[in-house]
Amino acid sequence: MALPDTRQSDPAGWLQAVVDGLCELSSRDALTGPANRRQFELAMAREIDRVARAGEPALVLMIDIDHFKRVNDTHGHSAGDQVLRAVGQALHECIRPMDTVARMGGEEFAMILPNCPPAFGQTVAERVRNKVQMRPVNVAPGTDIAVTVSIGGAYAPQWVRSSAPLWIERADQQLYRAKQEGRNRACLEMPPVSHVSAEEKGLLFGHSQFQDLE
Template sequence: MPDPASHIVDLRDLRLDTAHALVAQASGSEAALRRDQPSRHLQGLIDGLCELSLKDHLTGLANRRHFRAVLEREIDRVTRSGEAALLLILDIDHFKQINDTYGHLAGDVVLQSVSRTLSACVRPMDTLARYGGEEFAVVLPACQAGFGKVVAERIRRAVANTPVRISPSVEVNVTLSIGGAFAMQWIRSTTLLWTDRADHQLYNAKSMGRNCVSIEEQPDSTVSAEEKSLLFGPLYTPSGWGDLPSLDPAGSVY
């Protein structure tokens, strides 16, 4: 019989200094990483590293990995509930010109400023991410078709009306092009198809001259009550017939 004590790991045998430094720097505090409490210290490092793995290091927003997981969950919710959900992809116009003219550090300042403005425009239930380079994305649950363009226009105006100071004497005006697509209701689509549709609308917005919004009309994927019954219940199980659980989202619309 193995000795349980032989499975106990002495934290002094682990190389945790780098992990400790990363988590402490990200949190801005050493308080949650007390070395005099080994189990709490290790758990704090694990939790902190997990959180860091889901964030973009420059903006603090969700990264692409996290956003993909959110899209998967949202597709599942929309498939089951039939509620609306909107995906927006946002691109900073002429960002390369900012980098070429003022340098990459100025570009980083612009990205951080736009991130703060976008964060102020979304609800707690929305998920905002840095999608890559100068692109951002946001998924908005419970956003009805009639509100989609209104929401996107509000975001576009907020960024356009917020000049970014990149040095004590220089401000730059930043604009966004925004494309959006609604999830397919009652139909299990894929994250790739959803993002491709939103990307196509972003291309349309760029083609229309930039600093504008292009939102795809919400697809007509409604089903009848009879079709809904066939899709979502009743469900036969070894213990008898029962209903599939429904996922009714809680949250306000715009």
């Protein structure tokens, strides 16, 4: 959407609009539209702080497009880009204003879902999976292909200052399980992990996660 030319009547407002636009561009994945990896890391750091302070549940989902290499090999990289954009749009339609969806790179996406109780986690993950599955992607005139995703999910330990790599590792383990069990499925770490690792114990009274990303 074109911005009105306010350079003469409101130069400060025009400059702020330019800055806002640049910030928006720098936080988004250029191909698919969701947040980029850097923005995801910032959102995850905020959520880790919040979980440690408030003890509210938070779920992270790692989402991988099934057989994506086959799409590129069969239909070409332009078709692969169309699939990535379609999946990004489908995931965006699944989130609440408080949630974050991001492209992590390649065919992998991720979601952070604050205040998502364990009782609803599997339902949320299945809704995401179904949203993608029910949307064939048109990659050429008269050619639609079915796209599915595998999903792995894990909860951040409540009242504990964990770390992003530990949290993502747990979700990745569940993603691997989803792939091993046949793809096009969602596997969540249930019940939420109650064991606290030695590294997390060391972080319990550590500094804010935000400082690691400055």
